[in-house]
Amino acid sequence: MKRPTIHDVAAAAGVSRGTVSRLLNGDRYVSPAARVAIERAISETGYVVNRAARSLVTQRTGSVVMVLSEPYEKLFEDPNYSTLIRVAIKMLAERDLSLVMMLAGDAAERERVVRFVRGGHADGVLLVSTHAGDPLVEALGSGPPAVSCGAVIGHENVIPYAAADERLGARQMTEYFVAQGRRRIAMITGPMDTPGGIQRLEGFAEVLGRKATSKLIAHGDWTQASGERAMAELLERTPDIDAVFVASDLMAAGALAALRAAGRGVPDDVAVGGFDDSSVAVSTHPPLTTIRQPLTEMAQETIRLLLALIDGAGQLEPVILPTELVIRESA
């Protein structure tokens, strides 16, 4: 049994293809009588428009591709992605756009993404966690509109994005430590080719000024193990620290383990602050004082930017959203 086409609907409703097509595409100039007849015919036949045929003539595909540039480990652990995926699906569905997922972790995958996009298979591109210097950005060039969730370093003025105010968040945590009377405040950063890595450190340094010496700063790669390693390193270098701001909750969980191993009490000996307010933050002991990012709003604004570009908007400004200090027991 073949799928019904627009011809079948037209025949059943006693009108022509053109009229059905006009109704489907929200044009005016469809008489009330024709309208009800067509609507009945559609529900009777169970007609669903054939996207392939449509996109052949409209040159649009009805889909948006989300490109994950992260090497796969991170995909496991970041609630950011789940939120973004969910919000993206929901908001795109309202416009009858579907979400296609692609990976761009290595050169072969990037090649595939470029072929897909340049081949005209997506009306928009949603970049996620694209690192500084990622060749993908150049390669996509002047294809369909692209946005990013989080800044793309080096392309801030080319690719619109929505992001949390990373510097603000870092300042909030650091100022909280200062207000509590902590004297030796250290930091564990993320990778320095990501906005979260760079800007959270900047916020930290803005508050502490010259007190933010390199002896008080260690670098991690977002993983729990790297947080533990960095904390051990800091304790070795500067045993008298009494607070540490860790650029992610997961790394903070690692830091807690290192502090416990070193016999330091949290928060009495050393205060620990995380970043993200992820599910890890409440499963550690003690639960983490952390910075909440407005993940849902970030996702919404990102999609909104993309939809605006698809609708033909010109250059758009980035959207920066405020963070919030969430106080629990670790600081």
Add this chain to the structure above:
Amino acid sequence: MKRPTIHDVAAAAGVSRGTVSRLLNGDRYVSPAARVAIERAISETGYVVNRAARSLVTQRTGSVVMVLSEPYEKLFEDPNYSTLIRVAIKMLAERDLSLVMMLAGDAAERERVVRFVRGGHADGVLLVSTHAGDPLVEALGSGPPAVSCGAVIGHENVIPYAAADERLGARQMTEYFVAQGRRRIAMITGPMDTPGGIQRLEGFAEVLGRKATSKLIAHGDWTQASGERAMAELLERTPDIDAVFVASDLMAAGALAALRAAGRGVPDDVAVGGFDDSSVAVSTHPPLTTIRQPLTEMAQETIRLLLALIDGAGQLEPVILPTELVIRESA
């Protein structure tokens, strides 16, 4: 500048459309001379096949849809999804299939999915976390092949799936408790309309037999809060328990909090066992003894089943993969 079509490639290579098409689709009967000429023409023109035009005639779409039936909270927390998404994208890409994501959390979303699938917009359906009695399964009916990651309760013989051996995992943990000499072993289950909820309890009961009384069993909904609540409930009902098997790591983190609040030491007073070996398991204090599911293999086998069905395989058997006990400090 228009995108090059197969005509342009044919012209540039000095052959006809048909020959180019044959090469593209891996047919035999293309002479070596034609082959090199076409390949050169393709790379010179930057030609990419137009999927819309292709699927119009082949009646295939080149995409697979992944349907997430979970109300959105869970999406936040389960590493299972990230693994599945990543593996799915990778394996499908090898076959030049792309992954489309859809939600089916409420009736409107389910309606959209059904229209999409019945409208012929997917060559295969990948069900995720479909609950017992989900109307979606019926509604999809005799469309393209569907598989599930994890059993779909009530449709085990209709929808092929790959899953961990839930009962085995539950037995492994329970037997470990028994071997340690624990006498009063309780359990916190997941929701009883999911395979993980039902079968982990079954495995538990298989080992304990009549000792698994209802006083020793409490139910959660996979969330950390529900784990905490269930643990408190158990401690109230049966204060002398000395071990508890919790059906997920996240709920186990909640249980740890409840035990701490009640002043019970872990593992000395009460041993705690989780399930999943998720990232939470190593961020709790103490780290969780838990059951590892072979997430990657599960995902791979699921996709393999789907690809086999797309290739025209008949009825397929479910794939059940063994779990593994991971011993840490909580038991």
Add this chain to the structure above:
DNA sequence: CTCCACTCTGTGCACGTTCACAGACATTCT
């Protein structure tokens, strides 16, 4: 009454591909 503007409808064409078919040519077998 004529003209114009507006609403509504049907028709032919194009989008870019695959597939079935027919035919050309080379090779092998009887």
Add this chain to the structure above:
DNA sequence: AGAATGTCTGTGAACGTGCACAGAGTGGAG
């Protein structure tokens, strides 16, 4: 030599839709 087989190629039709266009009907203004 003729037939049969196998390799390679080009051509026309079809897939289902949107769009431009032409044209029919209606009502109001001049």
